[in-house]
Amino acid sequence: xxxxxxxxxxxxxxxxxxxxxxxxxxxxxxxxxxxxxxxxxxxxxxxxxxxxxxxxxxxxxxxxxxxxxxxxxxxxxxxxxxxxxxxxxxxxxxxxxxxxxxxxxxxxxxxxxxxxxxxxxxxxxxxxxxxxxxxxxxxxxxxxxxxxxxxxxxxxxxxxxxxxxxxxxxxxxxxxxxxxxxxxxxxxxxxxxxxxxxxxxxxxxxxxxxxxxxxxxxxxxxxxxxxxxxxxxxxxxxxxxxxxxxxxxxxxxxxxxxxxxxxxxxxxxxxxxxxxxxxxxxxxxxxxxxxxxxxxxxxxxxxxxxxxxxxxxxxxxxxxxxxxxxxxxxxxxxxxxxxxxxxxxxxxxxxxxxxxxxxxxxxxxxxxxxxxxxxxxxxxxxxxxxxxxxxxxxxxxxxxxxxxxxxxxxxxxxxxxxxxxxxxxxxxxxxxxxxxxxxxxxxxxxxxxxxxxxxxxxxxxxxxxxxxxxxxxxxxxxxx
Amino acid sequence: xxxxxxxxxxxxxxxxxxxxxxxxxxxxxxxxxxxxxxxxxxxxxxxxxxxxxxxxxxxxxxxxxxxxxxxxxxxxxxxxxxxxxxxxxxxxx
Numbered sequence: 001x002x003x004x005x006x007x008x009x010x011x012x013x014x015x016x017x018x019x020x021x022x023x024x025x026x027x028x029x030x031x032x033x034x035x036x037x038x039x040x041x042x043x044x045x046x047x048x049x050x051x052x053x054x055x056x057x058x059x060x061x062x063x064x065x066x067x068x069x070x071x072x073x074x075x076x077x078x079x080x081x082x083x084x085x086x087x088x089x090x091x092x093x094x095x096x097x098x099x100x101x102x103x104x105x106x107x108x109x110x111x112x113x114x115x116x117x118x119x120x121x122x123x124x125x126x127x128x129x130x131x132x133x134x135x136x137x138x139x140x141x142x143x144x145x146x147x148x149x150x151x152x153x154x155x156x157x158x159x160x161x162x163x164x165x166x167x168x169x170x171x172x173x174x175x176x177x178x179x180x181x182x183x184x185x186x187x188x189x190x191x192x193x194x195x196x197x198x199x200x201x202x203x204x205x206x207x208x209x210x211x212x213x214x215x216x217x218x219x220x221x222x223x224x225x226x227x228x229x230x231x232x233x234x235x236x237x238x239x240x241x242x243x244x245x246x247x248x249x250x251x252x253x254x255x256x257x258x259x260x261x262x263x264x265x266x267x268x269x270x271x272x273x274x275x276x277x278x279x280x281x282x283x284x285x286x287x288x289x290x291x292x293x294x295x296x297x298x299x300x301x302x303x304x305x306x307x308x309x310x311x312x313x314x315x316x317x318x319x320x321x322x323x324x325x326x327x328x329x330x331x332x333x334x335x336x337x338x339x340x341x342x343x344x345x346x347x348x349x350x351x352x353x354x355x356x357x358x359x360x361x362x363x364x365x366x367x368x369x370x371x372x373x374x375x376x377x378x379x380x381x382x383x384x385x386x387x388x389x390x391x392x393x394x395x396x397x398x399x400x401x402x403x404x405x406x407x408x409x410x411x412x413x414x415x416x417x418x419x420x421x422x423x424x425x426x427x428x429x430x431x432x433x434x435x436x437x438x439x440x441x442x443x444x445x446x447x448x449x450x451x452x453x454x455x456x457x458x459x460x461x462x463x464x465x466x467x468x469x470x471x472x473x474x475x476x477x478x479x480x
Numbered sequence: 481x482x483x484x485x486x487x488x489x490x491x492x493x494x495x496x497x498x499x500x501x502x503x504x505x506x507x508x509x510x511x512x513x514x515x516x517x518x519x520x521x522x523x524x525x526x527x528x529x530x531x532x533x534x535x536x537x538x539x540x541x542x543x544x545x546x547x548x549x550x551x552x553x554x555x556x557x558x559x560x561x562x563x564x565x566x567x568x569x570x571x572x573x
């Protein structure tokens with residue numbers, strides 16, 4: 001039987017505010033445990049929440065960026081459940097009257113553009129963290145994260161496979177980082193995904209029973225998890241079984257998901273409006289002012305990169321997808337002048353190294369300024385593009401600027417024809433047989449044979465010979 | 481409401497109640513719900529649902545860090561801590 005997959009995503013985005021959504025505690029990542037947990041975050045009796053204006057502005061920015069309706073009356077509710085990293089015994093969130101209603105995000109997969117509808121996005125607070133290791137049978141609780149503002153973005157079930165889901169998640173990532181409302185740091189949990197998956201026979205209208213896999217914090221995990229879950233569901237159904245509605249937890253270490261709880265034991269959250277918080281009213285003037293302040297969005301940036309720098313659709317898409325990458329590229333291009341070369345370095349060497357260490361461009365050991373410095377030395381023929389790779393490696397290792405490395409390591413390209421001639425003479429003298437063969441060969445075969453001499457000469461020059469000049473001198477001398 | 485409903489809600493709220501209390505509570509909550517039913521028969525067409533009894537809107541504060549580290553003070557009253565963490569009986573959902 002042919003199956004169709006139906007996927008919906010719930011995406012938690014940590015907002016890049018300085019302080020928490022309901023308290024004046026810092027939201028900075030990586031602090032000592034519980035040093036950023038105030039009386040409000042700890043749910044001390046007698047405390048009251050004080051809502052953070054910036055969280056509303058950020059959520060409004062997101063809503064406007066995806067063409068959504070902004071909830072003019074925003075109401076907070078209590079979602080009640082018990083867990084040690086939730087000191088109040090409820091999460092303050094939104095249900096009936098969220099801040100972002102509807103909207104859509106366009107994705108491109110295999111050259112085809114699809115519109116994915118957003119159901120809504122709401123503001124809420126994050127929970128703390130539970131650590132289950134090394135506490136002699138007890139759990140350790142760190143409440144620094146408790147109260148960090150989140151928007152939870154809920155998509156319609158419009159996605160049909162893992163590729164689309166990943167493209168959608170990446171698009172959201174590029175939108176929130178372009179807006180500057182989230183740092184986009186996946187490894188620090190700034191964006192986390194819950195994936196709802198069901199399958200149905202192709203052509204069937206009715207949705208199948210879905211499962212939810214929670215807490216994915218990388219695009220790669222998400223792709224794997226979806227593929228595995230689709231396979232699992234098909235296997236269950238084709239062997240005559242049925243899908244149990246359940247919540248599954250993905251383990252990034254073992255790359256497998258396990259059942260967390262089934263519907264029977266599912267929580268009944270007993271939502272009700274939070275009496276501690278009044279409705280938040282956002283009027284037209286406010287929304288218009290936020291709209292005026294929106295920065296350039298990835299889609300517009302992609303078009304501009306093609307136009308302004310003559311980049312391909314594909315390269316422009318990659319460079320504009322991440323705000324920090326786009327900024328790095330533009331800064332380097334402005335200084336180096338050669339935008340295409342900058343694009344190649346950013347998408348080639350730099351992207352490969354960042355991918356390998358799973359880090360973002362902000363964590364790169366080189367700056368846009370340093371990359372521009374390297375490209376300029378290629379342009380003015382100080383170094384060949386081959387040596388440039390060596391210089392780049394050294395820059396990445398923290399050895400300083402391109403100029404400093406070229407100087408310190410003596411990598412300057414040899415363009416002095418006297419020096420090149422000496423090298424060529426040496427190579428010719430050392431390889432009389434090859435020279436004889438070359439001179440005896442017909443013209444059309446010589447091109448290929450020349451490669452041998454170029455290789456030998458380059459080797460002798462430690463890769464520093466100016467390749468065009470070297471070629472010329474070689475030809476000249478061999479054909480004497 | 482029957483005593484089983486009460487036990488279920490009590491469990492969700494992590495309250496331990498015995499069967500006598502559950503039976504009694506079922507009775508009194510049923511009375512409250514009857515009152516709610518009565519209220520629900522009022523004509524509310526054209527009346528917007530109210531999220532809060534005060535006719536006021538939430539004031540928002542500026543995004544500034546105003547709270548410092550008071551971990552020692554808070555942890556002084558915690559039953560168990562280690563390496564700055566609060567320790568609780570192991571829970572794995």
